[in-house]
Amino acid sequence: xxxxxxxxxxxxxxxxxxxxxxxxxxxxxxxxxxVEEFSIQENEYDEDGExxxxxxxxxxxxxxxxVVDKETRKTIAKVKTYEEAEEAAEEYEGDAGAxxxxxx
Numbered sequence: 001x002x003x004x005x006x007x008x009x010x011x012x013x014x015x016x017x018x019x020x021x022x023x024x025x026x027x028x029x030x031x032x033x034x035v036e037e038f039s040i041q042e043n044e045y046d047e048d049g050e051x052x053x054x055x056x057x058x059x060x061x062x063x064x065x066x067v068v069d070k071e072t073r074k075t076i077a078k079v080k081t082y083e084e085a086e087e088a089a090e091e092y093e094g095d096a097g098a099x100x101x102x103x104x
Contacts, residue, residue, distance in 0.1 A: 006038070008045075012058060015040040024063040026102040033102075037061050066103070071096035 009015040022038040038061045043054035067077040067088040076098055077088040089098040 012040065012042075016059065019059060019061060022061050024061045026063065026065075028102060035063075037063065064102070066101050067092065067098050068101055069094050069096055070099050 007018060009018065019038060019040055024035065024037040026036075027034045040058040041054070042056045042058060044052040046052055063080055065079050065082060065085040066075050067079070067085050068075050069092075071094075076092055076094075077085070079085050079088060082100070085100045089100055092098040
């Protein structure tokens with residue numbers, strides 16, 4: 001999907017304050033995921049609003065991924081990346097194994 005510009009700020013601190021109002025949303029459909037996340041991206045524009053340069057992403061909204069016991073549904077780990085979730089699920093030694101979920 002195409003990124004959408006929500007707002008512009010004069011300082012990184014102003015942007016970080018606004019970013020706290022947003023949350024990453026993950027929807028799963030089988031083994032496919034749709035992720036809506038928000039970020040602070042540094043860009044420079046001319047006086048007409050035309051993009052000059054930039055593109056560096058400074059910060060993303062946090063993502064919460066849970067690793068849970070398949071049988072008890074007890075949370076084993078709460079992580080911020082899918083890679084961390086896969087590691088936690090593989091390392092889990094419970095009899096039933098572990099699932100990765102995007103809600104608690």
